[in-house]
Amino acid sequence: MSKAMKIAIVDDEKDMRQSISQWLALSGFDTESFSGAEEALKVLGPDYPGIVVTDIKMPGMDGMQFLRKIKGVDSSIPVIMITGHGDVPMAVEAMRIGAFDFLEKPFNPDRMTELAKKATQSRRLTLDNRTLRRELSDAGALMKKLVGESSPMKRLREDILDLGQADGHVLITGETGTGKTLVAHALHAVGARANKRFVLFSCAAFDEDTLARRLLGPAQDDEPIPAIEEARGGTLVLEDIETLSPALQLKLLSVMNEQGTPPETRIIAICNLQEQGKTCESVLRPDLFYRLAALQITVPPLRQRGEDILVLFTRLAEEFADEYGCETPQLSAQEAAQVLQAPWPGNVRQLINMAERAVLQSRRGSGSITSLLMGDEEQQKAAITTEGKPLKEFVEAFERMLIDNTMRRHKGSIASVMDELCLPRRTLNEKMAKYGLQRSDYL
Template sequence: MAQAMKIAIVDDEQDMRQSISQWLALSGYDTETFSSAEDALKVLGPDYPGIVISDIKMPGMDGIQLLKKLMGADSTLPVIMITGHGDVPMAVEAMRVGAFDFLEKPFNPDRMSELAKRASNARRLTLDNRALRRELSGGTQIMNKLIGASPVMERLREDILDLGQADGHVLIDGETGTGKTLVAHALHAVGSRAGKKFVLVSCAALEEETLSKRLFGPMLPEDTQLPAIEEARGGTLVLEDVEALSDTLQARLLSVMNEQGTPAETRIVAISNLQEAGKTSEDVLRPDLFYRLAALRITMPPLRQRGEDILTLFTRLSEQFAEEYGCDAPQVSAQEAAQLLQAPWPGNVRQLINIAERAVLQSRRGSGTIASLLMSDHEEMQPVMTTEGKPLKEYVEAFERMLIDNTMRRHKGSIASVMDELCLPRRTLNEKMAKYGLQRSDYL
């Protein structure tokens, strides 16, 4: 669950600090206040999980000096400056140094909330990208997010590494909930544009006129944000729900792509989230745009095709939620493992995340089953049935692998403890670990 963004409020006037803090707290933000720039700098580091609102005129270190210090430590940190009436030169200087925007006293609280929302969204995206780049900084670490040992996931990781190094536009399609946006982040993070802008626009979330301005401009004089195609210059522009683009906007996007040189100034990653049965992105995009985007293409595998990845993901997710809620993760029985493997998972990984969280919550209460959770999601289906039957041997092996994996993780790689709990001789345990690709070093 997403954590509320912090807002650091820096102002030497106590009444002003308190009024800003109270207003923003009502909007759902986690605020903290500082009476001086010097105090604020003790807390505001390069990875500060939020934004800053600071007065310009303060005794000691003023707001401009604070802004310069903050920009030197992290140039992406959004800082909103508060200026006195008529302090236009100071506001201009603040914007030149790198301020996100400014508010002139007396300011409208709603205007402040709107600026805080925009700045927080920008900060969240920056921090998400930064964290993902760290995790994906080495090709082998891409698994930190894209978990799974199934052949389709192995192929997906190879595709990401290959296409990440390429420079053409990319089309990502597949069923809802399969992680298409995560893959778009990964493509950017493992490629040559990793240090450049990553801009994401949801085409389905905006009306056509607003979407046109957001993508291509012209922006209004009061707008401080560049059109997305300009904002992402040199980096990656991700278009979620690309199929929602009207014919007019598709034509304009194609025109912009044709005007760019080779390699493209802005790499476009289009995500197709078609919900209609029997429809594909090729059916709804104009052919010339489709073929430009689909020259490099990734189709996300549905969860039901990922075999025992389902159990691996469920285990990791339930452990994360158990830690979050301060309780033990539920133990999965052989029957429940079979039910997880057999479920059709129409909501894919997104549905699995939901099931894992609810399983932890009901386990904490001491009631409920995984079967009941699957049934409540889709009352019309039998959770232990699937359209793709598997031999009993596969279910047994998947459960056995999960059981050994869980036990190794719980005992932090202690072979003796695992042998004792599972009543297995050393040779048998070694053979099974080799069979399932489990390495003791991974649990130490």
């Protein structure tokens, strides 16, 4: 969950600071106040999680000097300038330098709230994209986000890198909980638009009329700018594209046709159909479908990812154990087989929930993985059968998980791992090479 955005209020007049702070606090913002620019600059770092509201006329460092200092610290921090009537030309100059907007005294508090919402939304997108770019700045980090060495996951990573460099629209399909939104983030982060806007929009979140305005405009006075405008020049991700009505599909197609080639704004559509017998192609207009599906990625379901499931479970359990301050639960051979054979209808999202519950059970000293997998009779049957999988696959998956877990626990100490697993050095080396495990990853 994203943290609340802060608003730094800078004004030498105490009453004005308190008035703005109280109003924005009532509007749901987290505010902090400063009597001068020098004081505020002490907390305004490159990744400051918020925006700045500042007066132009202040003793010492004035608003214009302050603005230039902020832009030197982090040019993307939105700065809203407050100006008196006679300072409007100065405010216009501030906009030229890079101010987000300005308010002329006496200003309407609702206008202040409106600007604060737009500015904090812009800042959140900037920080989210910045974080994502850092995480996906190299192949190792990309592997960390999209865990797995199964063939489907290797192919998915290759597709992301290939399609990320292209400039056309993309259609992402796959079952619920497989990580389609993460793939959309990755496509944007590894592409040429990584420094541009990234806007995530749910097509299932509004009624027909509101959806049309929020997506394509024109927006009403009390609404944010339409998503298509907000994402201009960057990437617009449309979740649940299949819920768009035929009329809205036609309007969206018209907007896409107006953009030309390459498109001004790249659209990544996420299709999340759950109804049996239906496909994205069958519910979208053919011309819209083929426009979106020229570049297509299908995210594999968890049940097709083999031993990736155990790797994912271990990583997730470690994270939750660290969060709850307890030991990471270890799977037995039987539990590992059950995890590998479970149908996972909720995919990665379901695995995340189960890993957290497993950690909580372990902390209490009760429960088992088997009990967590027994959601209903059909799931229970699927979870405890090994039919259709050769024994060798289960043995290798469990063996890899066991060595991986032991290496993590002993922080890469080969001697400690050899002692705990009763393995000679040569055998351990051979097995680590076989499973692609490297000691340097655990140090």
